[in-house]
Amino acid sequence: MAKYRVLALVTYLMDLEKKIAFTKDISQQDSSRLSTEINGASPPSRFSSQNLTLFYNRVPKTGSTSFVGLAYDLCSKNKFKVLHVNVSKNAHTMSLSDQLRFARNLSHWDLKQPSFYHGHVAYLDFAKFGSLSPLFINLIRQPLDRMVSYYYFLRYGDDFRPHLIRKKQGNKTSFDDCVKDGQAECDPNNLWLQVPFFCGHHADCWTPGNTWALEQAKNNLVKSYLLVGVTEQMEEFVAVLEATIPNLFKGALKLYRQGSKSHLRKTNRKLPLKAETIAHFRNSTVWQLENEFYEFALRQFEYVKSRTLKPDLSDKGQQFFYEKIRPK
Ligand SMILES: *[C@@H]1O[C@H](CO)[C@@H](O)[C@H](O)[C@H]1NC(C)=O
Ligand SMILES: *[C@@H]1O[C@H](CO)[C@@H](O)[C@H](O)[C@H]1NC(C)=O
Numbered sequence: 001m002a003k004y005r006v007l008a009l010v011t012y013l014m015d016l017e018k019k020i021a022f023t024k025d026i027s028q029q030d031s032s033r034l035s036t037e038i039n040g041a042s043p044p045s046r047f048s049s050q051n052l053t054l055f056y057n058r059v060p061k062t063g064s065t066s067f068v069g070l071a072y073d074l075c076s077k078n079k080f081k082v083l084h085v086n087v088s089k090n091a092h093t094m095s096l097s098d099q100l101r102f103a104r105n106l107s108h109w110d111l112k113q114p115s116f117y118h119g120h121v122a123y124l125d126f127a128k129f130g131s132l133s134p135l136f137i138n139l140i141r142q143p144l145d146r147m148v149s150y151y152y153f154l155r156y157g158d159d160f161r162p163h164l165i166r167k168k169q170g171n172k173t174s175f176d177d178c179v180k181d182g183q184a185e186c187d188p189n190n191l192w193l194q195v196p197f198f199c200g201h202h203a204d205c206w207t208p209g210n211t212w213a214l215e216q217a218k219n220n221l222v223k224s225y226l227l228v229g230v231t232e233q234m235e236e237f238v239a240v241l242e243a244t245i246p247n248l249f250k251g252a253l254k255l256y257r258q259g260s261k262s263h264l265r266k267t268n269r270k271l272p273l274k275a276e277t278i279a280h281f282r283n284s285t286v287w288q289l290e291n292e293f294y295e296f297a298l299r300q301f302e303y304v305k306s307r308t309l310k311p312d313l314s315d316k317g318q319q320f321f322y323e324k325i326r327p328k
């Protein structure tokens with residue numbers, strides 16, 4: 001017994017010696033990093049203010065252009081980089097080789113300052129590629145509103161780039177008529193977008209109405225997303241981000257409230273829907289699952305918001321402290 005204890009002690013001392021030798025090699029600036037290493041904690045993470053990497057894998061037609069506009073307006077002042085990940089042909093998913101390239105690149109590209117990536121791409125599990133995960137954020141919207149907004153956007157554009165000719169420019173068919181005529185464009189299956197975006201790169205994620213995909217989307221939201229807001233509460237979303245990651249979002253709420261042009265993007269001409277159109281969607285499995293996901297995200301956002309912000313949306317500040325620290 002005693003022999004083993006001595007052996008363990010010797011091993012421990014040798015290990016300690018190695019750590020001390022290692023300490024001497026490292027410059028003074030890295031001392032805080034070292035202390036975490038010696039304590040056996042994980043190596044410097046993406047959360048160090050210098051290397052903080054945020055990934056906003058934006059869902060189309062959720063107000064993402066308005067939100068990204070804020071980041072572009074703040075990046076010079078708050079000293080961070082903004083990068084658009086242009087996934088060609090708006091595919092929403094990447095090939096396996098691109099996934100690996102992207103995961104490796106994002107976690108090894110030392111931009112020497114915090115960075116904010118955004119792009120229309122489904123959730124990616126960075127751990128699967130042996131890479132450090134960025135902090136994910138996202139915004140989602142009531143599923144039917146999102147679809148209707150997209151429908152009219154293709155016909156009438158928006159006030160962001162009013163002169164751009166859209167794909168269905170000149171088509172005057174209303175969404176109600178499109179549904180009534182049973183047109184493919186207005187099939188409830190087209191609602192299936194927010195669930196697969198959070199579910200990720202598995203084939204089943206993209207099968208409309210798949211219940212496994214919904215569970216996976218919920219799990220990813222809980223486990224991998226720092227924050228998921230809702231388009232209907234964009235101001236509150238900005239406020240929570242500013243309270244949580246001030247080194248990127250300091251001043252964001254004020255800027256958002258001033259509502260400079262870049263933060264507003266409204267699809268032109270949106271007609272209210274007929275009751276039977278809404279009933280038709282509510283009756284579909286796809287709407288039901290998409291809506292369940294939206295409600296799930298909304299409950300979580302309300303909860304986070306109430307714990308983080310005061311009623312006027314200002315930061316509650318740190319509400320914990322350390323005490324009974326021993327030995328003195
Ligand atoms: C930032 O990342 C680079 C390379 O990825 C790494 O060498 C450096 O130690 C990191 N800095 C901090 C403060 O974590
Ligand atoms: C992405 O790249 C394609 C091809 O270069 C370009 O046509 C498209 O406008 C880009 N997308 C955005 C949102 O900038």
Ligand SMILES: *[C@@H]1O[C@H](CO)[C@@H](O)[C@H](O)[C@H]1NC(C)=O
Pocket residue numbers: 104105106108109110
């Ligand atoms: C990441 O990609 C960029 C642009 O393609 C490239 O300049 C950079 O060297 C890459 N970094 C790593 C670590 O692969």
Ligand SMILES: *[C@@H]1O[C@H](CO)[C@@H](O)[C@H](O)[C@H]1NC(C)=O
Pocket residue numbers: 171172173178183185186
């Ligand atoms: C307009 O859009 C509707 C719905 O997709 C479609 O059924 C109709 O054929 C379109 N009209 C024209 C003139 O392209």
Ligand SMILES: *[C@@H]1O[C@H](CO)[C@@H](O)[C@H](O)[C@H]1NC(C)=O
Pocket residue numbers: 279280283
């Ligand atoms: C709802 O769906 C069921 C089964 O698919 C169908 O029988 C019923 O007519 C639908 N009701 C409406 C209002 O669309």
